[in-house]
Amino acid sequence: DVVMTQTPVSLSVSLGGQTSISCRSSQSLVHSDGNTYLYWYLQKPGQSPQLLIYKVSNRFSGVPDRFSGSGSGTDFTLKISRVEPEDLGVYYCYQGTHYPPTFGGGTKLELK
Amino acid sequence: QVQLQQSGAELVKPGSSVKMSCKASGYTFTSYYIYWIKQRPGQGLEWIGRIGPGSGDTNYNEKFKGKATFTVDKSSSTAYMQLSSLTPEDTAVYYCARERVYWGQGVMVTVSS
Numbered sequence: 001d002v003v004m005t006q007t008p009v010s011l012s013v014s015l016g017g018q019t020s021i022s023c024r025s026s027q028s029l030v031h032s033d034g035n036t037y038l039y040w041y042l043q044k045p046g047q048s049p050q051l052l053i054y055k056v057s058n059r060f061s062g063v064p065d066r067f068s069g070s071g072s073g074t075d076f077t078l079k080i081s082r083v084e085p086e087d088l089g090v091y092y093c094y095q096g097t098h099y100p101p102t103f104g105g106g107t108k109l110e111l112k
Numbered sequence: 113q114v115q116l117q118q119s120g121a122e123l124v125k126p127g128s129s130v131k132m133s134c135k136a137s138g139y140t141f142t143s144y145y146i147y148w149i150k151q152r153p154g155q156g157l158e159w160i161g162r163i164g165p166g167s168g169d170t171n172y173n174e175k176f177k178g179k180a181t182f183t184v185d186k187s188s189s190t191a192y193m194q195l196s197s198l199t200p201e202d203t204a205v206y207y208c209a210r211e212r213v214y215w216g217q218g219v220m221v222t223v224s225s
Binding site: 039049051054092094100103105106 | 156157158159161171173174175207212213215216217218
């Protein structure tokens, strides 16, 4: 299985600040169809994960432009600018290129 | 709007089975796969597998073959997952999702004697 390694495991950030989360895969996530099926989710406390970013850099409907995704191949980053209280929770990356799909271990975003 | 409504929490005994439901609304049920995902308490996420409601095709993560069984009822737009031979390691929240996008609220399954 493809191993998704997220760093850091936890982050402290000030409201209004900026931060980033790294996600590295053990294999390239470029699919034979040319797409890269790398997704980012946020799981708020007590809630289901919610989709933020799909296929590396596309914001899902309703996701603020404070969230941006980038990367290629095996190396990906989620950047969050102007952090707000509702951004707190655990962030997961997910790959859907290789079977079975796998998730990163998660990065917990907390307030400083 | 797309909604996935899952059944309620379950407390079950080791060695038994449990069947949970995921009722879809707000879209054409047969047009999208239903994924099932496991989250153990305080831990990360594991993809169990998927079912295509239109075709009934299933794909299981090798790790969950023999543990999970997916079915659907197209007449009620409901997907089901049965877990068998339960052990304490099966204690988790189980989510259904419409492919990678919309998730249900999860079902807490507790396996305890």
